[in-house]
Amino acid sequence: MRGPRAPLFLARAVYRQRRWRDAARLLPIFGLFLLLLPLLWGEGSGAGSGSVAVASAGDAGSGGAGVAAKSNSGQVAVYLFGVWALLIGLAAYVAPALAEPEADAPAEDV
Amino acid sequence: MPFNVLVLTSLAYVAFLFVVAFVVERRAMRGEMRFLRSPVVYTLSLSIYCTAWTFYGAVGSAARTGVEFLTIYLGPTLVFVGWWWVLRKLVRIGRRQRVTSIADLISSRYGKSNLLGVLVTVIAVVAATPYIALQLQSVTLSFGAFAASDPQAWAMPGRDATAIWVAAGLALFTILFGTRNLDAKEQHHGIVMAIAVEAVVKLVALLAVGIFVVWGLGGGPSAMIARIEAHVDPQWAMQPGRWAGLIFLSAAAVITLPRMFQVLVVENVDEAHLSRASWAFPAYLFAMSLFILPIAVIGLERMPAGANPDMLVLTLPLHEGQGGLALLAFLGGFSSATSMVIVETIALATMVSNHILMPAWLWLRPQAAVSGNLRGAILLARRLSIIMVLALGLAYFRLSGGSGALAAIGQIAFAGMAQVLPALLGAIFWRGGSKLGALLGLSIGFVTWGYTLFLPSFGAGALISADLLQNGLFGLAWLRPQALFGTGAMDPLIHSIFWSLALNVAGYLIGSLLSFPDPVERIQGAAFVNAFDDELQAERVGWTHGQAEPEALLNMAQRILGEEAAISFFEAEAGAQGKAGFLPDLTPRFLAGLERNLAGSVGAATAHAMISQLFGRATVTVEDLMAVATEAAQIMEYSARLESQQSELSRSARQLREVNEKLTQLSVQKDAFLSQISHELRTPMTSIRAFSEILAEGDLPAVRVAEYGQIIHAEAKRLTRLLDDLLDLSVLENGAVHLDLALSHLGQMIDRALAAASQTRPERNFDIQRDYASEEIHLRTDADRLVQVLINLISNSRKYCDAQAPVLRIAVRQKGGRVVVDFIDNGAGIAKDKQGLIFEKFARLSDDGRAGGAGLGLAICREIMGNLGGTVSYLPGQKGAAFRVSLPLRIEKPQERPMEKPQERPQ
Helix, strand or coil, X not given: CCCCXXXXXXXXXXXXXXXXXXXXXXXHHHHHHHHHCHHHHCCCCCCCCCXXXXXXXXXXXXXXXXXXXXXXXXXXXXXXXXHHHXXXXXXXXXXXXXXXXXXXXXXXXX | CCHHHHHHHHHXXXXXXXXXXXXXXXHHHCCCCCCCCCHHHHHXXXXXXXXXXXXXXXXXXXXXXXXXXXXXXXXXXXXXXXXCCCHHHHHHHHHHCCCCCHHHHHHHXXXXXXXXXXXXXXXXXXXXXXXXXXXXXXXXXHHHHHHHHCHHHCCCCCHHHHHHHHHHHHHHXXXXXXXXXXXXXXXXXXXXXXXXXXXXXXXXXXXXXHHHHHHHHCCXXXXXXXXHHHCCCHHHCCCHHHHHHHHHHHHHHHHHCHHHHHHHHHXXXXXXXXHHHHHHHHHHHHHHHHCHHHHHHXXXXXXXXXXCHHHHHHHHHHHCCCHHHHHXXXXXXXXXXXXXXXXXXXXXXXXXXXXXXXXXHHHHCHHXXXXXXXXXXXXXXXXXXXXXXXXXXXXXXXXXXXXXXXXXXXXXXXXXXXXXXXHHHHHHHCCCXXXXXXXXXXXXXXXXXXXXXXXXXXXXXXXECHHHHHHCHHXXXXXXXXXXXXXXXXXHHHHHXXXXXXXXXXXXXXXXXXXXXXHHXXXXXXXXXXXXXXXXXXXXXXXXXXXXXXXXXXXXXXXXXXXXXXXXXXXXXXXHCCCCCCCCCCXXXXXXXXXXXXXXHHCHHHHHHHHHHHHCCCCCCHHHHHHHHHHHHHHHHHHHHHHXXXXXXXXXXXXXXXXXXXXXXXXXXXXXXXXXXXXXXXXXXXXXXXXHHHHXXXXXXXXXXXXXXXXXXXXXXXXXXXXXXXXXXXXXXXXXXXXXXEEEEHHHHHHHHHHHHCCCCCCCCCEEEECXXXXXXXXXXXXXXXXXXXXXXXXXXXXXXXXXXXEEEEEEEEECCEEEEEEEECCCXXXXXXXXXXXXXXXXXXXXXXXXXXXXXXXXXXXHHHHCCCEEEECXXXXXXXEEEEEECECCCCCCCCCCCCCCCCC
16 A cells, blocks of 8 residues: 555655654653652652651641651752743744755655 | 722723734735744633633642642643653644644544534533633632722622623633634634733733742742742642552643644644744743742731632732732733633634534524525524533532632643543544444543532532532442542542543543444544654545536625635636636545635534535445445456456467477478479489389390399389388377387497497497496386387488597496486597487488488487487587486386467367
C-alpha cells in the first residue's frame, strides 16, 4: 500500500529535525517525572529544612499542637515553579526548530 | 466605593469590549486581519482556560490545600509543552475537516453519527452548566464583596437579580458577536480579540494584586517564602493520589473542554501559531499562578477568620484600603468570568444547534433542506441555544444556592468533560476505534461520573438520597456512589475520575473490538488517524451517482453559507474543473468539498444529512460497496479471461509461425534432396545406358563385352546400394524401424565392425589401438544396427585418413548410465566450417575418395543412434578426425523418437 520506500538513512538536516521532534515528544514525559518527584520527598526531608517537620497529612490530630512551626510548602512551591520555568524555557528552545518546514517530503510519522 | 460607580465601571468596560469586538469584526470583513493573525492573539485567547475559578478560586484552593492548586495549571503545561503529540494533530484535523466543535469532531470521526454528536453535546452541556453557574456566582460574589466592605453606601439589588442581569448582558454580547454571521469555518474574530484584551486585563490585575501583596505586605520574595513555610496546615501536605490525579484531570480538560476546543482548534487561523503557544501559554499560566500562594498566605494571616478564601483577591486590597487596586481586581475577575461564559456559550450553542436543534428541525420539516430560509433558521437556533445554555447556568446557580467552593465545582466540570478523552484520543490515534465503542464508553463514563460525582455534589438528600449515599443503589454496599466496589478509602473526586474513566475506556475498547464500522466511518477513521498523510486526505469515496441538480445544491449552499460565499465557492470549483460559469460538475471531489464547507457551518452530521436529502439517498451504504465490489470482481474476472484468451491466441500464432518456418525449411530440404538424389541416380544410370547401347550395337570383341557387362553390373550394384541406403534412411527417419534388442558385448561388436570395415581400402595397413579391458561392457541394444554405425565410422576413417602411418584409436568409457566410444585417427581431420555439415545427407567433403558412397553414411549413423537413444557427434580438437558415439547401457524400449516432421496435423 505504501509508496516507494522511504530512504533508510537521512541527510544531516533531516536527521537533526527528527531528533528535535523526538525531543519535543519527550519533553512532557520529562516534565511529568519532575513534577511527580516532590511526592517522594515526604514531609521534613525536603532539602535544607533541617527542622522537625509537621506530621504527615493523614496523621490527623497532630497537626495543631505546635509540633513544629515550619512546612516544606515553600520549598515545594519554589521547586515546582523552577521546573515549570525550565519546561517553558525548553519548549521555547525546541519550538522554532519544529516549526521549520520539513526538509524532506515523506509523510510524517506520528 | 458607591455601587453605582462599580456598575458604571463594569458597563464602561463592557462597552469598551464591544467596541474592540466591533472594530475587529469590521476589519476582518474587509480582510485586514494582520494583527488578528498573530500568535500573540492566539495565545492570549487560549487564556480563557483561566476563568473566574483561576482568578478567585485558585487563591481559595491554595488557602485550603496549599500547592495543590498548581495541578490545574501543570496539566495544561504538560499538554502544551508536548503539543507535538496531540494538539498538533487535533489542530490539523480540525482545520482539514472544518470541525466546529468537539462534538462535531467525535461525530465526524465515528461515521458522521449524529447520535454521538448528541451524546457529547449532552455531556458538555451538563458538565458546563455548573461551570457557567460558577462564573455567575463569582461575579455576584465580587459585587457582594464590595457591598460588604461598605454597607452604608450600597443599595445593592438581590443576589439573584445581579446574576440575572449579568447573564442577560452576557447573552446579549454573545448573541451580537457570536451569531452575527455564519462562517464557513466557525470563527469569531471579534470575540477572539475581545477575549485577548480580557486576557491581558486579568493577567495585569492578578499581577498587580500579587505585587502589592508580596512587596507591599509580605516584605519581598524571600520573606514571602519564609511566611509560606511558617504557615503550618496539615491540609497543605501533598496527597499523591490527588496530585497525580488532578494533573491528569486538568491535562485532559484542556483538550476536551468545549471552550478550550473552540479557541484551540476552531478559532485557529494558522497551525504555526500552535508552536508559539506551546511555550507562551504555559508562560501565561505560570504568571497567573505565581502570586496565588502569597495572596492566599497573606490573606489568611490578615483577614479575619471566616472570610471567604475564594474572594481574597478582591477582599484583601479592600481590607488594606486599596480601592483602585480592588477595582482592577474586580475588572480582572469580571473579565475572567465573562470571557469564559461567552466562549463556552458559543461553543455549546454551536453544538446544541448543530447536533440537536437543526437535525430535529430538518427531521420535522424534511423539505426544509430543499427550500426555506436555512440561514435564518440556523442563526435562530444558535441564539436560542445561547439563551438556553445561559438559562441553564442561571438555573443551576439559583438551585444550588451559590454554595460550595469554586474549585470543587470546576473540578466536577473537568471530570465530566474528561469523559470525552478516550473517544477523542482513540479518534485520532486508533483506526480501530468504532462508533459503538465511542457510544458505549461515553455513556458508561457519563453515567458513572453523574452517579459518583455530579449527583452527590448537590449534597445528600438533594438529588440523591442520603440513604442511597450511605448504603448504595438497591442497598448494595458495593454500589455506594463514593465507594464503588469497596474503594471508599479514595478521595471522592479521584474515586470518581478513576472509576468513570476506567469503565469508560473499558467500554470504548470492548465496543470497538467487537464491532465492525461502516464504510463512512472507516474512511473518516483513516482520514483522522493519518491526518498528516496528504495522500490519504484525498476524498476517495463520496457522493456518487448524483441525482441532484447543481442548481439545487447552489441554492442550498446559498441559504447556509450566504449568497456571495456560496457563489464564489461554486465558481472556484467550476474553474478548477476547467468549466466556465458557476455550476461545476457534480464530481465526488466537488461534493466532498461542498459538504466540508457546509459542515463548517452546521456540523458534519447535519451537512451530510442535508446533502443526502437532496440526493434522496445516503452516500455509500455497505450494500453499494458490496455491489461495486462484485461488479469490479466480475470485470476483473472477465478481463483476466480475455487476457488468457489473448495469450493463448498469440501462443498458437507463434506455434503456427514456427511450424510454417519448419515446413518451408522442409520443403527446401526436400527439393535439395530430390535434386541430389536425381543427380546420384543419374550418374550410374547414364553409364549403364551408354554401355548397354554399345553392347546392343553388337560386333564387339568378347573381352569388351565382358568388360562392359562388368561395368554395367557394378553401376547397377551401386544403384541398388544407393536405393537401399535411401530406403534405410527413410525407415530410420520415420522412426518405423524395428529394433532387435538383446544383450551384446561391446568388444565383440567392435571386433565385428573392424573385420567388416577392413574390406574398405584393404591395401591400407591401419594400426588399431584398443583397450580391451574397457570394452568389457554388455549393452542392451540392437547389436546389428550399432555395428552398422561402428563400421561406417571405421570405414570413413580408413577412407579419408591421409596420414602416412594411419592410426585409429578406439577409446571406450562408461559415464553414468551411458557408454561413450571415441574413434580418433591421426589424419588431417575435418575443417571447422565443415564439421556442422558432415551429418547432413549427401554431404561429401571431397570427391576424390568416392568409394561407392553417396554421402549418406553419417546421416544414417545419426538416425540409427537416435533410434538407439544415443548420439553420434564430431569431437573437435583431437589432432585428427574424431567421432564420439554415446549411447545408454540399456535401452528400455524402442524409443518414440521425436520425429522431424511436425506432430500437429491439419485435422
